[in-house]
Amino acid sequence: MKIGIPKEIKDKENRVSLAPVGAKMLVKQKHAVIIEKNAGAGAGFEDTEYTAAGAKIGTASEVWNTDLVVKVKEPLLHEYHFLKGQMLFTYLHLAGVTKTLTDALLETKTTGIAYETVEDEYKRLPLLAPMSAIAGNMAVHVGSYYLAKVNGGKGVLLGEALGNFYGKVVVIGDGVVGRHAAKTAYGMGASVYLFGRHEERMGHLRESIGRDAHILLSRPKDIAKEVKDADLIIGAVLVTGAKAPYVVTKEMVKTMQKGSVIVDVSIDQGGCIETSHPTKHSDPVFAQYGVTHYCVTNMPGAYPRTSTLALTSATLPYVLKLAQKGIDALREDKNFCKGLNTYNGLLTYKPVAESLEMMRQYQEFA
Numbered sequence: 232m233k234i235g236i237p238k239e240i241k242d243k244e245n246r247v248s249l250a251p252v253g254a255k256m257l258v259k260q261k262h263a264v265i266i267e268k269n270a271g272a273g274a275g276f277e278d279t280e281y282t283a284a285g286a287k288i289g290t291a292s293e294v295w296n297t298d299l300v301v302k303v304k305e306p307l308l309h310e311y312h313f314l315k316g317q318m319l320f321t322y323l324h325l326a327g328v329t330k331t332l333t334d335a336l337l338e339t340k341t342t343g344i345a346y347e348t349v350e351d352e353y354k355r356l357p358l359l360a361p362m363s364a365i366a367g368n369m370a371v372h373v374g375s376y377y378l379a380k381v382n383g384g385k386g387v388l389l390g391e392a393l394g395n396f397y398g399k400v401v402v403i404g405d406g407v408v409g410r411h412a413a414k415t416a417y418g419m420g421a422s423v424y425l426f427g428r429h430e431e432r433m434g435h436l437r438e439s440i441g442r443d444a445h446i447l448l449s450r451p452k453d454i455a456k457e458v459k460d461a462d463l464i465i466g467a468v469l470v471t472g473a474k475a476p477y478v479v480t481k482e483m484v485k486t487m488q489k490g491s492v493i494v495d496v497s498i499d500q501g502g503c504i505e506t507s508h509p510t511k512h513s514d515p516v517f518a519q520y521g522v523t524h525y526c527v528t529n530m531p532g533a534y535p536r537t538s539t540l541a542l543t544s545a546t547l548p549y550v551l552k553l554a555q556k557g558i559d560a561l562r563e564d565k566n567f568c569k570g571l572n573t574y575n576g577l578l579t580y581k582p583v584a585e586s587l588e589m590m591r592q593y594q595e596f597a
């Protein structure tokens with residue numbers, strides 16, 4: 232099979248979907264791999280590393296004119312003309328991005344396979360998990376940066392200083408993002424409040440994060456109480472494939488102290504903070520009601536080397552299956568098949584169709 236790896240064009244997105252080690256494995260199995268010129272440069276991978284692995288360096292047109300295109304982020308508007316019915320394997324986040332992408336995928340009958348809805352046998356999300364972990368860790372550091380007075384914050388340094396502990400961090404969501412964020416904040420010495428929906432997880436969460444962490448059930452009244460004096464709120468809510476619900480309302484944000492910070496990691500899926508809207512690395516924050524909001528839609532792109540290696544490790548087994556068997560790889564694996572969002576001009580993932588109010592264009596894949 233012919234596999235194309237485009238250069239990402241989203242704002243300051245330096246990840247690449249395949250490290251040279253992945254290209255080498257695909258070539259070893261007799262597949263043709265075309266890498267767009269300088270696609271890996273931002274993550275520290277030179278074109279010569281890919282050619283040494285047996286891949287070819289090509290133009291954007293050559294890369295997209297393949298059987299399978301593997302990306303990191305969703306195609307942007309001026310990439311839509313490249314969509315010609317091929318297989319596309321990437322983070323799509325169709326419920327959280329503009330509906331025009333969904334329309335383009337359907338009109339071109341592109342087979343859209345989304346990393347974020349692929350499941351494993353335990354209903355976990357193995358292709359979302361590595362980026363979620365990085366985003367969770369990163370969220371605390373980003374929040375701490377914007378809490379500095381010189382960066383518009385209230386002047387609170389999260390963590391311990393000579394035996395005294397400073398800062399309150401509220402994390403909403405007990406999945407991969409939430410757990411990593413809470414553990415990072417706790418490790419720094421901040422007071423951590425983690426809200427989740429799974430009571431049965433609470434003991435394990437407290438054990439893994441720290442015995443003094445506050446692990447609470449996610450109830451609106453309790454969230455409203457704790458956000459009032461929070462220095463940093465991290466939104467980490469995920470409903471697989473669907474738009475995230477608002478768990479922090481506009482009225483709650485109004486009660487927060489001036490100079491506090493919100494990092495909405497759920498923004499890829501529409502955001503879980505009512506006052507959020509998407510931002511980008513070159514213009515990452517805005518203030519609403521005196522509260523700084525960081526809502527960058529490709530957070531792990533700030534650490535492209537680590538992110539690319541982690542992503543390749545997770546996605547390569549699936550890329551190898553697609554390269555070997557094409558669409559039949561999905562028919563043979565019901566958990567992999569959950570990644571299929573669009574096929575033959577129809578939506579094939581129900582939560583996306585429901586979120587976009589496009590159930591008339593939904594059909595279960597068979």
